[in-house]
Amino acid sequence: MAVLTILNKDKRLTDADEIAASLASHGIDYERWTPSHPVSDDAPPDEILNAYAREIDELKTRGGYVTADVIDVHAATPGLDAMLAKFNREHWHDEDEVRFIIAGHGLFHIHTISGAVLAIEVEAGDLIRVPRGTLHWFNLCGDRRIRAIRLFQDTAGWTPHYTESRVDENFLPVCFSAAHFSTAT
Numbered sequence: 797m798a799v800l801t802i803l804n805k806d807k808r809l810t811d812a813d814e815i816a817a818s819l820a821s822h823g824i825d826y827e828r829w830t831p832s833h834p835v836s837d838d839a840p841p842d843e844i845l846n847a848y849a850r851e852i853d854e855l856k857t858r859g860g861y862v863t864a865d866v867i868d869v870h871a872a873t874p875g876l877d878a879m880l881a882k883f884n885r886e887h888w889h890d891e892d893e894v895r896f897i898i899a900g901h902g903l904f905h906i907h908t909i910s911g912a913v914l915a916i917e918v919e920a921g922d923l924i925r926v927p928r929g930t931l932h933w934f935n936l937c938g939d940r941r942i943r944a945i946r947l948f949q950d951t952a953g954w955t956p957h958y959t960e961s962r963v964d965e966n967f968l969p970v971c972f973s974a975a976h977f978s979t980a981t
């Protein structure tokens with residue numbers, strides 16, 4: 797289950813419905829998905845995509861996504877720190893960032909239009925959709941592990957545009973359910 801922290805209000809939500817309602821007010825979609833049949837979190841990508849085919853197809857129709865894949869990142873992934881360094885600074889994309897978490901943890905910070913900063917820690921079963929143009933940054937948690945389904949409107953649009961605001965430096969990437977500080981730098 798996700799943990800949502802509204803940093804400037806020092807408010808923390810752990811109830812899925814409350815998280816979804818709060819994020820919806822900022823244009824962020826949050827859902828909990830369950831597979832159509834049991835599937836191991838280390839199953840091959842095709843099996844993962846098949847188990848969530850209904851939800852993926854619905855989301856494709858709603859959001860105009862054309863492709864879905866499975867990304868797998870763990871502590872031993874070659875070039876992990878360089879990969880993480882692309883995304884842990886405030887940026888936006890010309891493409892929605894859609895992730896359904898299969899295993900591990902991740903921490904999204906969202907810098908809203910109103911100036912609030914939200915920290916959303918996601919784990920298995922969580923779907924998050926960050927609309928194109930939304931300012932955000934991402935860290936792994938202490939387990940340095942994430943496996944997720946990604947959906948794309950156009951893979952070419954998923955290039956980060958940096959704000960260079962350095963606002964991200966004001967927020968320590970703290971994960972709660974993983975009970976670790978992020979070690980991503």
Ligand SMILES: [Fe+2]
Binds near residue numbers: 888956
């Ligand atoms: Fe991003």
